[in-house]
Amino acid sequence: MMKKSKSKTVLVLNGPNLNLLGTREPHLYGKETLSVIERRLVAAGTAAGVRVECFQTNHEGVIVDRVQQAKREGVGFILLNPAAFTYSSIALRDALTAVQIPFIEVHLSNIHAREPWRAHSHFTAVAVGSILGLGSRGYDLALDYAIARLKSRS
Numbered sequence: 001m002m003k004k005s006k007s008k009t010v011l012v013l014n015g016p017n018l019n020l021l022g023t024r025e026p027h028l029y030g031k032e033t034l035s036v037i038e039r040r041l042v043a044a045g046t047a048a049g050v051r052v053e054c055f056q057t058n059h060e061g062v063i064v065d066r067v068q069q070a071k072r073e074g075v076g077f078i079l080l081n082p083a084a085f086t087y088s089s090i091a092l093r094d095a096l097t098a099v100q101i102p103f104i105e106v107h108l109s110n111i112h113a114r115e116p117w118r119a120h121s122h123f124t125a126v127a128v129g130s131i132l133g134l135g136s137r138g139y140d141l142a143l144d145y146a147i148a149r150l151k152s153r154s
């Protein structure tokens with residue numbers, strides 16, 4: 001029963017230091033806070049009849065646990081900004097491939113236009129797709145896709 005309703009849930013996951021959005025290098029990541037972005041996503045989901053849950057952590061094991069929990073809950077789609085875990089966390093990538101919940105990788109900045117070591121993501125090859133460099137708008141666009149996909153499968 002729980003599973004049925006949760007399959008219409010999009011989980012928005014944000015990794016380390018994204019709790020600092022708004023004050024963290026605004027020339028790269030914008031001036032909006034994470035809570036402003038999250039509230040907008042939740043509202044867009046509500047308008048479309050899709051539940052949006054948001055979660056941010058600075059801790060690798062905690063985000064792995066949240067992905068595993070999402071599987072138990074029957075979450076239908078994930079939007080993920082892995083932040084610095086993009087380059088380091090095989091554990092998070094393995095969690096996503098283990099649970100087989102489709103996800104979009106979102107980055108506020110264009111990681112290909114920055115330091116060369118930011119260009120390789122452990123997640124791109126296993127994501128449905130990636131949105132880079134569009135600032136917080138990237139989350140909105142990813143959510144549009146997730147909503148359409150969940151609706152088309154109901």
Ligand code: DQA
Pocket residue numbers: 016017018081082083084085086106107108109110111118
């Ligand atoms: C980021 C890009 C990463 O390189 C960086 O480590 C972040 C944020 C982005 O959203 O642009 O923390 O994921």
